[in-house]
Structures are given as structure tokens and as C-alpha cells.
Amino acid sequence: MVKITDVARRAGVSPSTVSYALSGKRPISDATRRRVQDAVRELGYRPHAGARSPAGRRSKVLALAVPLRSGVHVPVVTRFAVSVATAARAHDHDVLLLTQGEGEEGIRRVADAGLADAVVVMDVQLQDPRLPLLRSLSLPSVLIGVPAEPDGLTCVDLDFRAAGELCVDHLAGLGHRVVALVGSPPEVYVRRTAFARRLVQGFTSAADRHRIASTVHPCGTGRDAARAVAERLLREQPALTGVVVHNEPLLDPLIDAFERLGLRVPGDLSLTAVCPAPVAASARIPVTSVAVPSAELGTRAVHLLVQKLSGTPVPQRTLLPPRLTERASTAARAAA
DNA sequence: AAGTAAGGCGAGTAGGATCC
DNA sequence: GGATCCTACTCGCCTTACTT
Numbered sequence: 001m002v003k004i005t006d007v008a009r010r011a012g013v014s015p016s017t018v019s020y021a022l023s024g025k026r027p028i029s030d031a032t033r034r035r036v037q038d039a040v041r042e043l044g045y046r047p048h049a050g051a052r053s054p055a056g057r058r059s060k061v062l063a064l065a066v067p068l069r070s071g072v073h074v075p076v077v078t079r080f081a082v083s084v085a086t087a088a089r090a091h092d093h094d095v096l097l098l099t100q101g102e103g104e105e106g107i108r109r110v111a112d113a114g115l116a117d118a119v120v121v122m123d124v125q126l127q128d129p130r131l132p133l134l135r136s137l138s139l140p141s142v143l144i145g146v147p148a149e150p151d152g153l154t155c156v157d158l159d160f161r162a163a164g165e166l167c168v169d170h171l172a173g174l175g176h177r178v179v180a181l182v183g184s185p186p187e188v189y190v191r192r193t194a195f196a197r198r199l200v201q202g203f204t205s206a207a208d209r210h211r212i213a214s215t216v217h218p219c220g221t222g223r224d225a226a227r228a229v230a231e232r233l234l235r236e237q238p239a240l241t242g243v244v245v246h247n248e249p250l251l252d253p254l255i256d257a258f259e260r261l262g263l264r265v266p267g268d269l270s271l272t273a274v275c276p277a278p279v280a281a282s283a284r285i286p287v288t289s290v291a292v293p294s295a296e297l298g299t300r301a302v303h304l305l306v307q308k309l310s311g312t313p314v315p316q317r318t319l320l321p322p323r324l325t326e327r328a329s330t331a332a333r334a335a336a
Numbered sequence: 337a338a339g340t341a342a343g344g345c346g347a348g349t350a351g352g353a354t355c356c
Numbered sequence: 357g358g359a360t361c362c363t364a365c366t367c368g369c370c371t372t373a374c375t376t
Contacts, residue, residue, distance in 0.1 A: 004347065014362050019348055029360065 003045075010039035044112075062088050062305060063116035065098045065107060065123075065130075070187050072123065073221075073248045076294065079276055080144065083298025084120055091306045093117070104133050111139040118305045120144060120298075124155075126192040140308040142301045145194045146317060154308065156300045156318040160195045160274070163290040163322035164202025167244040167272045170288065170324055172210040175333035176242035176270060179207060179214050180233050182254065183246050186218040199246050199274060213237065219247055226253035230261055241333050245273040251283045255329075266331035277325065286327035293320060 008015040013032060021028045021036040028036075039045070064084050066077055085095045096116050098106040107130060110116045116139070121130060124145025134141045135152045146155040164181070171179050181203045183189070184196045200216055207214035215237060219229045233240055245251060251273060255265050263269045265285050273280050273289040280289035300318060307314050 003345095015347080016349075016363080017361055020361085027359070032360080 006043055007036065007039045007045045010043060011035040060093050061096050061116040062093050062302065063096045063098055063107070063110045063119040065119060065121045068099050069123070069191075070185070072188075076248055076276060076279075076292070077122070079294035080122060080298050083295040084302055087299040087302035091302060093302075093306075104130050107133060107137070107139075111137045117309055118142070120301045120305065124157075124194050126194050126197060128194075140305060142304045142308070144297050144301050146198075146319070147194055150317055154304055154314055154316060156297060156304060157195060157320070158290075158292055158297065159319040159322055160198040161202035161205075162319075163274050164199040164204075164244070164246075165206035166202075166290055166322045166324050167274065168203055168206035168210065168212075168214070170272060170326075170330065171242035171244070171270060172206075172212055174242075174270060174330060177212045177333070178237050178239045179212060179242035179244065180237060180240055181214070181216045181244045181246065182229055182233075182250065183216060183218045185220045185247070189218050196246065203244060213239075219250060221247065221249045221253075223253045223256070226250055226257040227260070230254060230257035234261060234263075241268070242270050243272070245271060245287075246275070248273075248275045248279050251275070251279065251287055255283065255285055266329050267334065270330040270333070272324075272330055274322075280325070280327065283329075285329050288325065288327045288330040290322045290324050296320065 004015045004018050008018045011018065011032070013021075013036065017028065017032065018036050018039075021033045022040070062084070064081060066081055068074070068077065081095075081097070088095050096110065098110065098119075107119060107121075110119065118140040119134075119142075121134065121141055121143045122145065124143050124147050126148040128147050131147055131149075131153065134143075141154065143150075143153055143155045144157060146157050147153070168179060181200065183200065184193070188196045189200075204214060204216065215233075217229055217233065219225055233243070243254075245254060251271075255271065258265060258269055265271050271285075271287055273283075273287045275287075275289055275292055276294055277289065277291040280287040280291070297320070300320075304314050304318070
């Protein structure tokens with residue numbers, strides 16, 4: 001962390017002159033002010049919010065780096081944010097939201113300015129550009145999501161690979177022999193978002209294990225996208241009878257699209273989803289789903305952070321096992 | 337057990353020294 | 357003697373150590 005004394009040394013003045021130059025509370029020559037401003041810029045100095053507090057005191061604030069990028073379903077993100085905030089309050093902390101637009105810069109700003117004691121990081125990519133920074137900072141962090149190389153980090157997530165497998169196992173158990181995954185929007189895969197990639201891996205490997213035909217279709221949101229993907233699925237896989245959806249806002253539009261094409265759910269087509277349980281339960285036809293336990297993940301993340309702040313060793317990786325809840329959208333494959 | 341003092345540390349500031 | 361800059365101190369306030 002760059003301190004006012006570092007700026008003073010670089011500018012060739014005393015710390016007090018830096019303070020006056022920046023606050024304007026005393027006249028400082030233009031030349032000196034310029035030297036101070038140059039030093040501030042060169043060193044990347046930011047005043048430390050906790051500077052007036054005794055050493056070791058904490059802000060009682062947790063930062064939450066929240067994804068609000070394209071392809072991210074805001075209501076799901078909100079569930080995570082609420083669970084983190086609720087768990088944080090239970091540990092006498094408040095939550096500071098960092099929008100993803102700031103990326104690494106937002107995390108660095110929070111760390112340098114002492115604005116938060118620790119940070120929860122969401123929307124983790126397999127090769128996430130924030131990881132080197134998180135490893136180098138003294139600011140404790142917990143990732144909701146598991147990157148390709150989690151060494152030196154603390155991660156918690158649903159076991160999305162197992163979730164993908166569980167959906168296929170369920171469909172295969174009902175006799176379905178041709179299945180498709182309707183996934184998240186394409187940009188989520190382009191970003192190599194960890195959970196989406198792992199779900200695809202689990203889906204594909206389980207289909208191979210059961211020796212059933214499978215395809216994967218990233219899909220945007222909205223009725224037009226649902227209609228387009230439904231038409232494409234039936235065109236390319238006429239024998240399709242099982243669909244896994246990993247795209248929360250697409251559930252109802254997709255059910256509608258299949259029905260418009262003359263397919264009944266679950267009579268002709270069984271549908272499972274990986275999404276928060278309330279989303280699946282409140283669909284027009286309640287959908288059999290593997291729950292994304294947003295509340296539990298948020299709570300776990302905060303609990304891990306609190307343990308880290310207290311110096312208690314924590315596991316590097318916590319993967320919650322998937323649980324499938326049967327609802328009205330799946331049934332045994334109809335006899336041909 | 338209860339009360340008191342010290343310590344920690346970066347930023348801010350009053351008073352005064354220095355310079356031209 | 358005004359402008360500029362520095363020294364030495366204060367502030368914040370909880371935890372820890374020490375004293376009563």
C-alpha cells in the first residue's frame with residue numbers, strides 16, 4: 001500500500017505538505033503542488049480510510065464483487081447478494097457492492113483504501129484475470145465459483161459438473177435416449193465462465209456414459225430465442241425427448257415454444273433445469289430441477305471469510321453436492 | 337472483577353522556522 | 357514580512373496489559 005510518507009519522499013517534501021497540497025487548506029506553491037500531484041499519480045496513492053483508526057481495526061464491511069455483465073440473470077445474482085448481505089449482518093458486517101464493470105480495479109481500490117475487511121467474488125471464469133490480484137492482496141477473499149487453477153484461493157460452489165450429470169442420469173433413468181442442453185447465453189461460454197463450462201462437461205460425460213445422443217446449445221433469453229432454439233432442436237434431433245435447461249429466464253418461454261410446436265411437457269418432452277428452486281417451482285409447469293442453492297452458497301462464502309478473518313484455517317475448495325427435486329416436467333419416455 | 341493506561345498508525349493540523 | 361514548508365503533536369477508539 002502506498003502511504004502519504006511514500007508520496008512525500010517521492011515529491012521531496014514532508015507528509016504534511018502532501019496533506020496540504022491535496023486538501024488545499026494551506027497555500028502551497030504551484031511547483032510543489034505539481035510535484036506532489038505527480039508523485040500521487042506515479043505511485044497510485046489513495047488516502048487510507050482507516051488511517052485515523054488504530055492498527056488492526058476493521059471496517060466491518062465485506063465487499064461483494066457482483067457480476068452484472070451481459071448474459072447474467074440479475075434476479076439470480078440478487079439472490080446471492082441478499083444471502084451474502086444477510087449472512088454478513090449475522091456476523092456484524094455490512095456489504096459493499098462492487099459492480100463488475102470495475103473488474104480488478106474495483107477490488108484494488110477497496111483493498112488500498114481499506115474500505116472492506118474481505119471480498120466475496122462472483123462470476124468466476126476458468127482463467128479469471130482477477131486471480132493474480134486476489135492472490136497477491138492481503139485482503140482475504142472467497143470465490144463463489146471455482147477457476148481452473150484454484151491454488152492459493154478459497155472457493156465455494158455447487159458441484160456443477162455433478163449437477164449436469166445428475167440431470168442426465170434422471171432423464172436416462174426415465175428411458176430418454178436423445179437429450180439436449182439448452183445453456184446460458186453464448187457470451188457466458190465465450191468468457192469461459194467456470195460453472196457453465198463445468199455443467200456442460202458433466203452433461204456431456206453422463207450422456208456418453210449412458211450411451212445416449214446429446215447436443216449442447218447456448219441460448220440467449222426471450223421468446224424469440226426460445227422459439228429459435230426449440231425449432232432448431234426438433235429439426236436437428238427429431239427423436240429428442242429430454243432437455244436440460246441451464247438458463248433461468250428461458251424456462252417458461254421454452255415450454256411455450258415447445259407446446260406451440262405441438263409437443264406436450266412432459267408427455268412428449270421431459271424438461272429438467274439447473275436453477276434456484278423457486279424459479280423452477282414457479283414455472284408454468286413446475287420443472288424438475290437441480291437447485292442452485294444461492295442462499296447456502298452466499299452464507300457459506302461469508303462463513304468462510306469470517307473464519308479466515310479470525311485466522312481459522314479453511315478448506316481450499318467447498319463443493320456442494322447437487323440435489324434433484326422431481327416436479328411435473330419430467331416423465332418416463334412414451335413408448336414409440 | 338473492575339478500572340485505567342498504553343499502544344498502535346496513517347492522516348490532519350497548529351505553531352513556528354526558514355527563505356527570499 | 358509574506359510565502360512556504362517542516363516538526364511535533366493530535367485524532368480516532370478498540371484491544372491488551374497493567375493496576376487497584
